[in-house]
Amino acid sequence: MKIEDEIKQPVFKDNHQKSYINLMYTAGWLGLRQAAVFREFGITAPQYNVLRILRGQHPKPATVNLLIERMLDKTSNASRIVDKLEAKQFVTRTVCPNNRRAVDICITEAGLDLLRRIDASGLIEQVGLRNLSDEEAAELSRLLDKIRD
Amino acid sequence: MKIEDEIKQPVFKDNHQKSYINLMYTAGWLGLRQAAVFREFGITAPQYNVLRILRGQHPKPATVNLLIERMLDKTSNASRIVDKLEAKQFVTRTVCPNNRRAVDICITEAGLDLLRRIDASGLIEQVGLRNLSDEEAAELSRLLDKIRD
DNA sequence: TGCAAATATATGTACATACATTAAATGTTG
DNA sequence: CAACATTTAATGTATGTACATATATTTGCA
Numbered sequence: 001m002k003i004e005d006e007i008k009q010p011v012f013k014d015n016h017q018k019s020y021i022n023l024m025y026t027a028g029w030l031g032l033r034q035a036a037v038f039r040e041f042g043i044t045a046p047q048y049n050v051l052r053i054l055r056g057q058h059p060k061p062a063t064v065n066l067l068i069e070r071m072l073d074k075t076s077n078a079s080r081i082v083d084k085l086e087a088k089q090f091v092t093r094t095v096c097p098n099n100r101r102a103v104d105i106c107i108t109e110a111g112l113d114l115l116r117r118i119d120a121s122g123l124i125e126q127v128g129l130r131n132l133s134d135e136e137a138a139e140l141s142r143l144l145d146k147i148r149d
Numbered sequence: 150m151k152i153e154d155e156i157k158q159p160v161f162k163d164n165h166q167k168s169y170i171n172l173m174y175t176a177g178w179l180g181l182r183q184a185a186v187f188r189e190f191g192i193t194a195p196q197y198n199v200l201r202i203l204r205g206q207h208p209k210p211a212t213v214n215l216l217i218e219r220m221l222d223k224t225s226n227a228s229r230i231v232d233k234l235e236a237k238q239f240v241t242r243t244v245c246p247n248n249r250r251a252v253d254i255c256i257t258e259a260g261l262d263l264l265r266r267i268d269a270s271g272l273i274e275q276v277g278l279r280n281l282s283d284e285e286a287a288e289l290s291r292l293l294d295k296i297r298d
Numbered sequence: 299t300g301c302a303a304a305t306a307t308a309t310g311t312a313c314a315t316a317c318a319t320t321a322a323a324t325g326t327t328g
Numbered sequence: 329c330a331a332c333a334t335t336t337a338a339t340g341t342a343t344g345t346a347c348a349t350a351t352a353t354t355t356g357c358a
Binding site for chain 1: 150151152155156157158163164165166167168169170171172173174175176177178179180181205218219220221222223224274277278279280281283285286287288289290292293294295296297298
Binding site: 032035039064077078079080100102 | 308309315316
């Protein structure tokens with residue numbers, strides 16, 4: 001459905017405004033679908049993103065700083081997301097021996113297993129941009145990079 | 150900056166995954182900048198969106214249902230956003246006489262004035278997609294519509 | 299050495315989001 | 329018309345977001 005119909009706004013000031021609104025709307029639309037998948041597995045999207053970063057580091061630990069650097073939403077509160085994952089025993093948190101200000105965060109076997117099950121389900125791909133061709137996906141990424149220049 | 154560098158992830162599974170992550174990241178990036186503008190005027194982005202919808206209806210009232218239909222994030226809690234706007238006296242809320250389940254929400258003169266000041270500041274345009282040409286903005290919107298098909 | 303600045307993380311507060319539930323008013327139908 | 333279903337909005341709870349502030353540790357340097 002076109003964005004005009006989705007939000008029942010028949011006319012926009014210009015293509016820039018229309019595209020901006022479409023971008024924010026579509027990100028929310030995708031986020032909702034993604035969240036529904038994660039909910040089946042008992043986590044949220046930010047928690048999933050943190051787990052993926054930790055898997056990328058495994059078996060090395062990550063610090064909160066490293067998580068913030070790599071998270072999609074850089075200003076989100078990594079500490080509290082780690083709190084939730086720790087409560088579910090998907091990560092461990094230990095004071096870093098070399099630098100006692102920092103905290104070493106590691107994904108547990110249960111965390112790795114959860115990611116494996118999510119990957120194996122194939123549900124993530126179904127929520128993605130499967131309607132776009134490879135070329136269209138590349139062009140979209142190019143335009144998005146340009147927005148942030 | 151390219152998305153690979155923004156989140157320090159040098160390689161993606163495919164263009165679809167890269168583009169998906171880029172979309173979510175860019176929406177957050179734009180949202181942060183937009184929020185900074187609204188903060189200067191004492192409101193948040195969802196509150197601004199509700200005020201714009203109400204201005205579009207003015208002088209007719211809107212119901213909570215109408216707001217939900219037209220909001221960018223359809224699942225957000227329109228009731229509580231209206232609470233905040235009412236506390237700042239940018240909207241009024243009165244029980245609808247024809248249907249006492251519903252609530253008539255109207256933008257006040259102070260609300261209209263706030264929107265005028267935000268528009269006049271030109272700050273919104275500065276946060277938008279000014280790096281894209283008109284054709285690129287149109288192409289982006291087309292791709293986004295296709296994602297949601 | 300000692301003290302200020304920088305670093306790393308955690309916490310507090312206000313707001314928003316997501317979803318389930320509740321409460322009141324209205325519609326429907328046997 | 330009475331019982332039940334539907335509609336409309338508000339509320340409860342858990343999580344996340346944005347930013348300011350606090351706390352502990354380390355570093356730099358006078």
